[in-house]
Amino acid sequence: MIEQIQINDLGVISHASLPLGPGFTVLTGETGAGKTMVVTALGLLLGERADTARVRQNSEHSWVEGHFLAGTIAPVAERVDELGGVIDEGALVLSRQVSAEGRSKAVVGGRSAPVSVLQELAEHLVVVHGQSDQIRLKSESAQRHALDRFAGPRLAAVLREYQELFSAHQERLVERDQLDQTLATQKADQERLREALDRIEQVRPEQGEDASLKALSDKLESSEDLRQAAALAKEALSSEALGPDSTDVRGLIDQAIRSLERVVERDGELSGPIQTLRDGLFHVDEAAHALSSYLSAIAEGEALDLESVMARRADLSGLMRDYGPTLDDVLAFEKSASDTLLTIDLSGDRRQELEAQIASDQDTLDRLGAEITQQRRTAAALLGERVSAELQALAMPDAQLVIDVSPRQATVSGADQVSFLLAAHSGATPRPMAKSASGGELSRVMLALEVVLAEADPVPTFIFDEVDAGVGGATALEIGKRLARLAQSAQVICVTHLAQVASYADTHLSVFKDRSGEVTESSVRVLEAEDRVAELARMLGGDQDSDSARAHAREMLARHPVSRSSG
Secondary structure: OEEEEEEEEEOOEEEEEEEOOOOEEEEEOOOOOOHHHHHHHHHHHOOOOOOHHHEOOOOOEEEEEEEEEOOOOHHHHHHHHHHOOOOEOOEEEEEEEEEOOOOEEEEEOOEEEOHHHHHHHHHHHEEEEOHHHHHHOOOHHHHHHHHHHHHOHHHHHHHHHHHHHHHHHHHHHHHHHHHHHHHHHHHHHHHHHHHHHHHHHHHOOOOOHHHHHHHHHHHHHOHHHHHHHHHHHHHHHOOOOOOOOOOOHHHHHHHHHHHHHOOOOOOHHHHHHHHHHHHHHHHHHHHHHHHHHHHHHHHHHOOOOHHHHHHHHHHHHHHHHHHOOOHHHHHHHHHHHHHHHHHOOOOOHHHHHHHHHHHHHHHHHHHHHHHHHHHHHHHHHHHHHHHHHHHHOOOOOOOEEEEEEEEEEEEOOEEEEEEEEEEOOOOOOOEEHHHHOOHHHHHHHHHHHHHHHHHHOOOOEEEEEOOOOOOOHHHHHHHHHHHHHHOOOOEEEEEOOOHHHHOOOOEEEEEEEEOOOOOOEEEEEEOOHHHHHHHHHHHOOOOOOOHHHHHHHHHHHHHOHHHOOOO
């Protein structure tokens, strides 16, 4: 229950304090007096989005504070404790500040908290209904939620089990799909690696082979030039093909040695040159022998096909282009690919496990879904009956609410399509409320629904923002009566423009404009006795000072004095 709300610098309200007690409280006032700001203040406390345009002109920020009796509501107490906040003697203080620059701050039990926490707590503290909520009541999700609330904790337990399994089931389906993609990718990788290894195996490259083949191809390309040069050099050193008038290097050295040997006995100093010439002759013989061997090798090498060497080099170049860039990289890739092939698992064991679990999950989901459907259909019949009974008392005597539960594709909320069908008149075919209900009818259906739901799923506080829109006369009296009935089990706060509704209230708050200063301000006050009579007279559309209007207002208040209890 909300005990009190303080509003500072919000719209036309500079400062206002709303004392809210148990039972039925109405908030009235002339158009433009600031009732909207009171509803906005409540919305801020409940975590709704802030609008900086609502910050009072020339003020740095707006500030709203609410005192809630919430100590006995376990989810609220637990969440506040998690935040490090305090519930003092059952009272929880929530506050919200919105700056003109758009910054927003929330305080829960004395501790700063994210604004989203206010939304979490609001689910357990307050139910708010306004024109937008009437629109939402036309949606399938809102209708399903209302039916589930009425069905109670038994359905909630089964639905919770279903939702947890459904989420896990969806995760397993995603994992299976991802595994299929992974297996497909691994299979493609396996085929690619095997193809690469087969290609490398066919070539069978050896380390350093590319460099040796390059040298060999260069040599083969220049073999004729090399042979001619080596042959000339060999013939110049030592040749039997030279004519009698030509002498090779070896013959010349040999001739020089013999010439010196004939006179060495006459001068021993010639021994040194003779030895040098003999050494040179030895080196000449060695060089001639090496050139002979080189020429023989070239002769043998000519048997090698340059085309085959170039083909081999092309094979190596292809491998290096695709798996290189160097031959060492190709050999490293070959080893890595072989190791990777050993790690690829295409057995599908995990997929088989998933398939078995998915099948088991589906069986359980089908069973739980069928149980949810059965409970919803049972609850739908009873809820439709009770709401129809309420509508009879709200000037819709022949109206029938039919709640249809039909199968649909399974989602996290079950496999049911829930539709609220309204037959507003006798003999009318029940049609979806989104297509058949007027604004006034929708207001009454929503009120009737909340009265019934409050008995099955109590909520501490209900806030109605002009739930009586589009109605008047006897219908308005019945709406007031039903709000008063709802207030017997919960706190009800209602913004209204109808005297018939306001006359049922236990507490009557009026928002009024104060034009005494330079700037028009709005304030809130509790109406008692003649002040309340005057406000009801104004709301009835007459002169609040006329005797007839006041007499009518007093008659309305006297008609149901019991409703104005303190709780």
